[in-house]
Amino acid sequence: MKPITVRLTDIRKSFGGQEVLRGVDLAARDGDVIAIIGASGSGKSTLLRCIPLLEIPDQGEVSVGDAQIRIRDSGHRFSRAERQTVRRLRGQLGFVFQSFNLWPHMTALQNVMEVPLHVQGRPRAECREEAEAMLAKVGLADKFDAWPAHLSGGQQQRVAIARALAMRPRALLFDEPTSALDPELVGEVLRVIRALAEEGRTMLIVTHEMTFAREVSNQAIYLQDGRVEEQGPPEQVFLDPQSERCRRFVGMSRGEG
Amino acid sequence: MDIAFIAQIFPKLLAGLPLTLLLAVLSLLGGGLIALGLSGLRASSWIGARVADFYVYIFRGTPLLIQIFLIYYGLAQFPAVRHSVLWPLLREPYVCAVLALMLNDGAYTSEILRGGLRAVSTGAIEAARVSGMTRLTMLRRIVLPLAFRQALPAYGAEITSMVKATSLASVVTLMEITGIARAEVSETYRAIEIFLCAAAIYLVLVTVIARAVDWLEQHLSPYRRPTGARSLA
Numbered sequence: 503m504k505p506i507t508v509r510l511t512d513i514r515k516s517f518g519g520q521e522v523l524r525g526v527d528l529a530a531r532d533g534d535v536i537a538i539i540g541a542s543g544s545g546k547s548t549l550l551r552c553i554p555l556l557e558i559p560d561q562g563e564v565s566v567g568d569a570q571i572r573i574r575d576s577g578h579r580f581s582r583a584e585r586q587t588v589r590r591l592r593g594q595l596g597f598v599f600q601s602f603n604l605w606p607h608m609t610a611l612q613n614v615m616e617v618p619l620h621v622q623g624r625p626r627a628e629c630r631e632e633a634e635a636m637l638a639k640v641g642l643a644d645k646f647d648a649w650p651a652h653l654s655g656g657q658q659q660r661v662a663i664a665r666a667l668a669m670r671p672r673a674l675l676f677d678e679p680t681s682a683l684d685p686e687l688v689g690e691v692l693r694v695i696r697a698l699a700e701e702g703r704t705m706l707i708v709t710h711e712m713t714f715a716r717e718v719s720n721q722a723i724y725l726q727d728g729r730v731e732e733q734g735p736p737e738q739v740f741l742d743p744q745s746e747r748c749r750r751f752v753g754m755s756r757g758e759g
Numbered sequence: 760m761d762i763a764f765i766a767q768i769f770p771k772l773l774a775g776l777p778l779t780l781l782l783a784v785l786s787l788l789g790g791g792l793i794a795l796g797l798s799g800l801r802a803s804s805w806i807g808a809r810v811a812d813f814y815v816y817i818f819r820g821t822p823l824l825i826q827i828f829l830i831y832y833g834l835a836q837f838p839a840v841r842h843s844v845l846w847p848l849l850r851e852p853y854v855c856a857v858l859a860l861m862l863n864d865g866a867y868t869s870e871i872l873r874g875g876l877r878a879v880s881t882g883a884i885e886a887a888r889v890s891g892m893t894r895l896t897m898l899r900r901i902v903l904p905l906a907f908r909q910a911l912p913a914y915g916a917e918i919t920s921m922v923k924a925t926s927l928a929s930v931v932t933l934m935e936i937t938g939i940a941r942a943e944v945s946e947t948y949r950a951i952e953i954f955l956c957a958a959a960i961y962l963v964l965v966t967v968i969a970r971a972v973d974w975l976e977q978h979l980s981p982y983r984r985p986t987g988a989r990s991l992a
Contacts, residue, residue, distance in 0.1 A: 589891040593890070605883055607905055616900065620896060651982040
């Protein structure tokens with residue numbers, strides 16, 4: 503068995519008295535591609551956002567590579583040492599947002615170079631070379647100097663993926679990466695993500711693209727009401743789920759698609 | 760109009776230009792620091808935010824001229840002020856004028872800064888947080904650059920309005936451009952020529968500043984222009 507890269511243990515989270523996550527466990531081994539599916543409000547985006555602690559769980563343990571954070575109660579205040587651990591944990595993840603979230607005052611290349619250069623402190627020439635390679639890899643070799651505002655949604659999302667890759671992360675997290683895109687732009691982004699999966703990168707993907715999720719993943723998780731309702735290889739979860747509710751959900755999405 | 764007279768009065772008025780500029784620069788610098796302080800105060804606590812709001816309310820809600828009068832004539836009524844170590848400074852009209860201008864500018868600038876900070880999208884901040892940036896790096900590389908770009912047009916207007924506001928310093932005897940103009944008028948009774956000359960100097964000054972701010976804005980935020988317009992510019 504390959505080593506575990508990302509592990510969540512008993513993650514719980516409430517928003518205003520509403521329990522969104524009710525004790526979720528999850529482990530991604532090196533090279534795993536995990537698709538996280540579920541209806542809106544099932545907690546799947548919140549779960550993904552708990553990994554880099556963009557949402558702080560009320561309780562539970564998050565570990566990424568060699569960084570580990572344990573939270574015992576919802577009023578938790580991070581100590582200086584813990585804040586450092588959080589940064590180290592985040593530094594080992596590449597996060598791709600639904601709405602891209604590029605930095606508007608930087609060109610595509612500057613966006614991709616920013617973290618390697620100003621956070622990781624790597625040499626400028628190396629950062630530039632790698633950033634150019636990453637942009638070329640996502641098919642944007644001609645857009646180095648373009649401003650985010652001048653790029654299409656699909657192009658912005660590919661820059662965002664290149665930005666995540668440039669951090670040399672242990673795992674990539676995708677939070678509904680195509681949900682904000684016009685239908686004709688979805689394909690170009692999915693192709694890039696698929697190519698990354700084929701490279702053997704560790705990825706967790708929250709998505710509504712069921713066919714894509716089934717094809718690209720080696721493990722699928724169906725969340726319902728803040729709990730893991732079904733979990734297993736994609737053939738099982740998408741085609742022959744044990745749980746009735748999961749069966750209805752994937753059946754519905756198949757009916758639509 | 761008497762061209763020879765204008766040619767004679769113009770250099771006299773220009774002699775006040777350095778003082779006008781100095782008043783403007785000092786009040787903008789001081790006002791900028793006050794604005795940063797108010798921002799910090801706002802972020803610190805609920806009470807801090809209310810104090811900052813009150814400060815802004817008072818200084819934006821009352822005329823600058825009255826603020827200058829209060830500081831220049833008003834402070835002297837308090838024996839505690841007259842006997843304090845600061846009295847040699849507070850006695851100076853120059854210091855009083857700068858103080859009033861800077862307190863006033865701080866209120867306006869803090870609101871401009873607040874607008875700029877509010878315009879920084881949560882998405883840009885989340886992307887920075889998730890990359891493992893420290894708070895300081897995030898402020899320096901993402902938040903302040905974006906807030907500054909956003910606030911620049913409004914701040915440009917604030918700079919020009921401060922340059923014009925320095926003319927009020929003439930009422931507490933300062934001989935900047937307007938002060939010199941008033942003195943010349945009372946000697947020669949040629950109000951039209953003299954005040955028009957003074958107005959022209961302010962106009963040129965304001966135009967130069969507005970152009971410089973425009974240039975800076977274009978330089979920092981080329982992405983705000985539509986791609987097609989670049990060749991026309």
